[in-house]
Amino acid sequence: MKRLKNISDRWLSFLLIIACIFSCNKGETQVTNLVVSPDSLVFLAEGGNGEIQITCDATWTVSDKSDWINMPSRSSEGNGKVTFIISANQTATDRSATITVNAEELTKDVVILQKGSTTPVDNSTTSTDSISSDLSYDATPDPTKMGNLTPTEYSKKMGVGWNIGNSLDAINGETSWGNPLITQTLIDSVKAAGFNTIRIPIAWSKFSDQQSFTIEESFMERVDEVVNYVLKNDMYAMINIHWDGGWIQPTFAQQEYVNNRLSIMWEQIATYFRDYDNHLLFAGTNEIMVEGQYGTPSKENYTVQNSYNQTFVTTVRSTGGRNAYRRLVIQGYNTNIDHTVNYTTIPKDIISNHLMMEVHYYDPYNFALNENSSVTQWGKIATDPKKTETWANETYADNQFNKMKINFVDKNIPVILGEYGAISRTDVADHSTYREYYTKYLTKSMIEHGLVPVYWDNGSTGNHSFGLFNRSTGQQAYPAIIKAITGAEK
Numbered sequence: 001m002k003r004l005k006n007i008s009d010r011w012l013s014f015l016l017i018i019a020c021i022f023s024c025n026k027g028e029t030q031v032t033n034l035v036v037s038p039d040s041l042v043f044l045a046e047g048g049n050g051e052i053q054i055t056c057d058a059t060w061t062v063s064d065k066s067d068w069i070n071m072p073s074r075s076s077e078g079n080g081k082v083t084f085i086i087s088a089n090q091t092a093t094d095r096s097a098t099i100t101v102n103a104e105e106l107t108k109d110v111v112i113l114q115k116g117s118t119t120p121v122d123n124s125t126t127s128t129d130s131i132s133s134d135l136s137y138d139a140t141p142d143p144t145k146m147g148n149l150t151p152t153e154y155s156k157k158m159g160v161g162w163n164i165g166n167s168l169d170a171i172n173g174e175t176s177w178g179n180p181l182i183t184q185t186l187i188d189s190v191k192a193a194g195f196n197t198i199r200i201p202i203a204w205s206k207f208s209d210q211q212s213f214t215i216e217e218s219f220m221e222r223v224d225e226v227v228n229y230v231l232k233n234d235m236y237a238m239i240n241i242h243w244d245g246g247w248i249q250p251t252f253a254q255q256e257y258v259n260n261r262l263s264i265m266w267e268q269i270a271t272y273f274r275d276y277d278n279h280l281l282f283a284g285t286n287e288i289m290v291e292g293q294y295g296t297p298s299k300e301n302y303t304v305q306n307s308y309n310q311t312f313v314t315t316v317r318s319t320g321g322r323n324a325y326r327r328l329v330i331q332g333y334n335t336n337i338d339h340t341v342n343y344t345t346i347p348k349d350i351i352s353n354h355l356m357m358e359v360h361y362y363d364p365y366n367f368a369l370n371e372n373s374s375v376t377q378w379g380k381i382a383t384d385p386k387k388t389e390t391w392a393n394e395t396y397a398d399n400q401f402n403k404m405k406i407n408f409v410d411k412n413i414p415v416i417l418g419e420y421g422a423i424s425r426t427d428v429a430d431h432s433t434y435r436e437y438y439t440k441y442l443t444k445s446m447i448e449h450g451l452v453p454v455y456w457d458n459g460s461t462g463n464h465s466f467g468l469f470n471r472s473t474g475q476q477a478y479p480a481i482i483k484a485i486t487g488a489e490k
Contacts, residue, residue: 137320155414161197161454189474194486240283283329284312364392440484
């Protein structure tokens with residue numbers, strides 16, 4: 001009787017253990033979803049940065065057995081991403097590795113391929129900078145006709161530039177701000193005068209669908225037509241999203257809306273112009289600031305502005321094709337040199353040395369922009385102290401441009417001085433002498449500091465205007481100012 005009781009007790013214990021196991025398993029979360037993208041990545045011998053997107057409903061880990069993949073973080077929970085760095089391949093042999101993502105019983109592999117250091121490259125058409133061949137691109141990255149110039153070599157090729165302002169950036173239509181339609185004749189004249197880059201400010205918010213931000217096809221075609229006026233002259237063309245009604249405000253309240261709209265618009269623009277070669281540049285924004293506030297930005301302001309730069313770069317690169325190798329232009333806060341130096345965060349990019357920085361220069365304001373100012377002389381040639389400013393002279397300009405050289409140019413981030421100049425004062429007898437000297441000195445100093453000068457032209461050639469050419473005929477309205485710019489590097 002005692003033995004039977006012991007056997008019964010053992011069976012009872014066994015059954016309780018089994019019941020417990022089933023009960024415990026019933027309460028556990030089962031992994032039902034693990035998606036990893038892309039499933040392969042290809043790098044050139046120089047190495048570079050990579051990223052894997054993971055969609056999962058549980059905890060996951062990442063592992064690899066290579067010694068040339070540096071992965072700072074290897075585990076997380078839920079949806080996320082893994083970033084890693086591929087070391088340079090110093091051998092002549094292609095190599096491969098497998099990154100494995102585990103979530104309990106589910107497993108996904110990502111194959112990493114890297115070229116050997118002696119893999120032939122067609123230097124006439126192919127960039128040698130590293131780039132990941134990510135299958136999530138809208139189109140396969142295409143390096144043909146994108147060149148292999150260094151940042152310095154590329155910026156020197158751009159020469160000196162000119163803005164075709166107040167035309168395609170006029171929010172009510174190309175001629176609504178008083179300028180005629182842009183013509184091939186005008187662009188030919190600008191080329192003949194010695195300019196090699198044309199900045200094309202554009203207001204893109206001409207939507208066929210106001211909710212989806214779909215840009216009108218006819219407007220896209222018109223911009224394309226103007227871009228081709230420039231490219232037919234073997235010049236460099238830079239298109240941007242300009243003021244466009246002022247919807248790009250750098251505040252937390254607007255951040256999500258603006259980033260979404262920027263992404264939607266730049267995806268359309270970049271896709272439309274994806275097949276153009278390296279003579280076409282994209283610039284994300286223009287003079288972003290809180291409307292009417294010209295002072296030092298708050299942390300909120302510059303943090304949000306930096307996020308707009310990142311959205312622009314990420315969106316354009318994701319369209320693939322030649323856009324994976326295109327030179328992209330970002331801006332500092334309000335394109336102010338000091339704010340740019342102090343507050344800009346360079347966006348993460350999938351390719352090295354293909355970003356450029358843009359700032360503007362209109363100092364001193366009373367000489368360059370203020371129509372009602374009595375300051376009509378500038379620099380060491382000034383003869384009347386009452387007509388000059390005590391700051392923003394030659395030394396100040398040199399120091400400002402040197403800041404851009406030290407902080408960006410010397411770090412392989414070329415600088416485009418996207419707007420500068422001084423208004424005409426036809427009602428002041430000797431003003432043209434100082435305007436010419438101002439323009440020549442600034443242009444020469446920019447070039448000496450490695451910057452790309454792009455003069456602001458708003459079309460009008462009368463009093464208080466910036467125009468250098470007759471927009472209808474292409475004739476030079478201010479030959480001396482034009483020569484001061486195009487002849488500054490000689």
